[in-house]
Amino acid sequence: MAEYAVELRNVWKRFPGPGGEVVTAVRDVSLKIADGEFFALLGPSGCGKTTSLRMIAGFELPTEGEVFLHGRPMGRTPPFQRPVNTVFQSYALFPHMTIGENVAFGLQMKKVDRQEVQRRVGEALEMVRLSGYERRKPKQLSGGQQQRIALARALVNRPEVLLLDEPLGALDLKLRKEMQLELKKLQREVGITFIFVTHDQEEALTMSDRIAVMEGGVALQVGDANDIYEHPNCRFVADFIGETNFLDGVVGALEPGKARVDAAGGVSLWAHTPQPVTPGQKVTVTIRPEKMHIRPTATDVNLLSGRVTDVVYIGTDTHYGVTLAGGQTIRVREQNYSAESRLLAREGEPVSVRFAIEAARVLTE
Amino acid sequence: MSSTKRSPWLTLTALLVYFFLYAPIIVLIVFSFNASRTNVVFEGVVNQGPCGPFYWYCQLFRNRDVMEATRNTLVIALTSTFFSTIIGTMAALALQRFDFFGKNAAETSLYFPIVTPEIVMGIGILVLFSAAFGWINAALALAPNQRLTMGLGTVIISHIAFSIPFVTLVVRARLHGFDNRLEEAAMDLGANELTTFRKVTLPLIAPGVLAGAMLAFTLSLDDFIITFFTTGPGATTLPIYVYGLLRRVVTPEVNALSTIWILVVLVVVGISQWFQTRE
Numbered sequence: 075m076a077e078y079a080v081e082l083r084n085v086w087k088r089f090p091g092p093g094g095e096v097v098t099a100v101r102d103v104s105l106k107i108a109d110g111e112f113f114a115l116l117g118p119s120g121c122g123k124t125t126s127l128r129m130i131a132g133f134e135l136p137t138e139g140e141v142f143l144h145g146r147p148m149g150r151t152p153p154f155q156r157p158v159n160t161v162f163q164s165y166a167l168f169p170h171m172t173i174g175e176n177v178a179f180g181l182q183m184k185k186v187d188r189q190e191v192q193r194r195v196g197e198a199l200e201m202v203r204l205s206g207y208e209r210r211k212p213k214q215l216s217g218g219q220q221q222r223i224a225l226a227r228a229l230v231n232r233p234e235v236l237l238l239d240e241p242l243g244a245l246d247l248k249l250r251k252e253m254q255l256e257l258k259k260l261q262r263e264v265g266i267t268f269i270f271v272t273h274d275q276e277e278a279l280t281m282s283d284r285i286a287v288m289e290g291g292v293a294l295q296v297g298d299a300n301d302i303y304e305h306p307n308c309r310f311v312a313d314f315i316g317e318t319n320f321l322d323g324v325v326g327a328l329e330p331g332k333a334r335v336d337a338a339g340g341v342s343l344w345a346h347t348p349q350p351v352t353p354g355q356k357v358t359v360t361i362r363p364e365k366m367h368i369r370p371t372a373t374d375v376n377l378l379s380g381r382v383t384d385v386v387y388i389g390t391d392t393h394y395g396v397t398l399a400g401g402q403t404i405r406v407r408e409q410n411y412s413a414e415s416r417l418l419a420r421e422g423e424p425v426s427v428r429f430a431i432e433a434a435r436v437l438t439e
Numbered sequence: 440m441s442s443t444k445r446s447p448w449l450t451l452t453a454l455l456v457y458f459f460l461y462a463p464i465i466v467l468i469v470f471s472f473n474a475s476r477t478n479v480v481f482e483g484v485v486n487q488g489p490c491g492p493f494y495w496y497c498q499l500f501r502n503r504d505v506m507e508a509t510r511n512t513l514v515i516a517l518t519s520t521f522f523s524t525i526i527g528t529m530a531a532l533a534l535q536r537f538d539f540f541g542k543n544a545a546e547t548s549l550y551f552p553i554v555t556p557e558i559v560m561g562i563g564i565l566v567l568f569s570a571a572f573g574w575i576n577a578a579l580a581l582a583p584n585q586r587l588t589m590g591l592g593t594v595i596i597s598h599i600a601f602s603i604p605f606v607t608l609v610v611r612a613r614l615h616g617f618d619n620r621l622e623e624a625a626m627d628l629g630a631n632e633l634t635t636f637r638k639v640t641l642p643l644i645a646p647g648v649l650a651g652a653m654l655a656f657t658l659s660l661d662d663f664i665i666t667f668f669t670t671g672p673g674a675t676t677l678p679i680y681v682y683g684l685l686r687r688v689v690t691p692e693v694n695a696l697s698t699i700w701i702l703v704v705l706v707v708v709g710i711s712q713w714f715q716t717r718e
């Protein structure tokens with residue numbers, strides 16, 4: 075059956091603002107998340123990630139639209155009757171209970187018998203490699219350990235879906251990287267659907283099967299890491315994921331699948347058109363720095379002349395800043411793959427920047 | 440810290456503060472063993488009857504009026520503490536959790552009685568009760584023995600009323616900084632509202648609730664003014680009784696009573712301290 079673990083269908087959430095105005099936190103979001111998927115909700119602060127997650131958990135009810143869990147409409151089902159569990163950003167471990175009692179809480183609520191509870195709590199603690207910590211209080215654990223307990227407390231219930239709200243936000247960088255891999259591995263093992271909220275694009279790219287990029291309450295694009303990086307559907311997504319260049323211009327000539335875009339200062343280039351455009355339309359072209367090259371003698375279709383304004387050597391790559399005739403500055407990244415990588419241009423020198431038509435994408439919004 | 444030189448003036452001030460706080464209590468306790476019937480001069484330790492130095496204490500326990508006043512005081516204090524703690528805690532939770540129209544006004548007016556002079560409250564309550572009772576008695580044409588009058592009931596109701604804001608204030612302080620996520624986490628793990636309250640909310644705010652209850656209890660125990668206005672026949676409390684004695688002669692019996700009273704309060708405060716530090 076083509077049934078999704080979680081589906082959001084045209085979900086809206088409006089809050090009353092402090093001054094009596096209406097704050098729209100989530101705007102017409104539709105998402106389909108498959109069983110066993112590691113799905114990330116990615117976006118800047120305040121874009122509605124937490125609110126979306128809280129509507130799935132049942133802490134908030136949608137103003138409009140419906141949330142489905144395995145095809146069942148959730149309606150006004152309270153959180154304690156939904157087959158999902160949450161790992162909170164602040165962990166929210168019960169401070170007055172021991173680690174063992176914390177992890178056992180969900181099972182006790184389900185009236186699982188005593189021995190079974192003990193066995194599964196033991197298993198869960200083993201899974202997060204914290205066996206033998208049952209008697210401790212949350213305060214006596216480090217941040218990373220608390221994070222793992224929060225995970226164990228949720229996973230021990232074997233939920234259909236696990237919701238994680240920036241669970242690694244409070245950890246230092248090294249621990250964070252470790253936990254990212256660990257979490258990914260764990261998800262593979264247990265096979266539970268994970269919905270992971272983060273504002274860190276690198277984290278989303280490393281961990282998830284698919285990503286929804288959100289902004290201003292709207293889910294702008296949904297796709298896997300490669301898709302989102304290579305085929306962004308709007309300026310925001312292209313900008314938010316990785317580094318990129320933008321050139322604003324007007325559509326000149328059209329050919330199937332590509333268009334000539336004329337930018338300021340006589341700068342003109344051919345770019346791939348994923349969406350239909352019409353001549354004279356104002357558009358933006360995005361080109362990733364690593365897809366452009368500096369070769370003084372090349373004869374590609376797309377050849378932009380400019381002057382080098384800065385050179386940054388960082389070992390694996392060299393970054394060049396190039397100012398074009400229209401005053402636009404673009405960044406070009408050259409990989410230093412040969413044994414004796416040399417500088418391709420110096421500051422102040424005139425250069426030509428070349429790139430394939432497919433490397434440049436026309437964005438209409 | 441220990442290496443900082445202490446100012447002798449500071450030490451002296453501290454000692455004086457303690458002296459003025461505790462000297463009256465010590466004198467009071469000493470005089471409860473006085474051989475003289477008056478509280479003016481100490482004529483040595485009493486040694487009379489089977490109780491020896493505790494003569495006045497034994498006299499006290501033989502005094503029917505004292506025993507009745509004690510019983511009344513405890514009944515009033517325990518009942519009013521029970522109800523005001525529940526109502527006050529619920530009010531604190533509601534103020535913490537919900538946003539509603541006129542919330543600020545509701546909160547301010549809740550705390551207003553704390554700063555209102557007690558005498559004003561006392562008179563207000565008296566007027567309210569007499570008016571209400573007069574109206575009800577007349578409306579129902581009750582026989583003289585059935586009429587609503589001032590008594591234990593009115594004292595308890597007024598004590599509940601003046602204790603609620605104090606309980607709410609103390610519980611609110613405890614709730615400040617309470618992480619709502621903890622309740623959400625409990626519900627997320629399958630606990631319904633009631634179980635969440637029992638297993639998570641209540642244990643976490645218990646020290647505040649207990650402190651509020653203790654405050655309500657001690658406030659009720661030694662309340663004079665409001666009780667004075669709302670009491671009736673057969674509802675004499677200890678403060679009212681002692682006040683009555685003072686108008687005649689202050690025997691060491693009063694001191695003995697006060698000494699026991701202090702001990703009880705000491706124990707109650709001790710218990711509440713123990714509960715709070717245990718957490």
Ligand SMILES: Nc1ncnc2c1ncn2[C@@H]1O[C@H](COP(=O)(O)OP(=O)(O)OP(=O)(O)O)[C@@H](O)[C@H]1O
Pocket residue numbers: 089090091097098099117118119120121122123124125126273
């Ligand atoms: N209970 C609420 N009442 C009013 N406004 C709210 C409420 N919850 C969220 N909002 C608003 O909705 C918007 C989205 O909030 P949300 O918490 O979902 O953002 P987020 O993407 O999780 O951000 P962050 O990365 O900072 O956690 C914000 O503008 C926020 O101010």
Ligand SMILES: [Mg+2]
Pocket residue numbers: 123124125
């Ligand atoms: Mg958030």
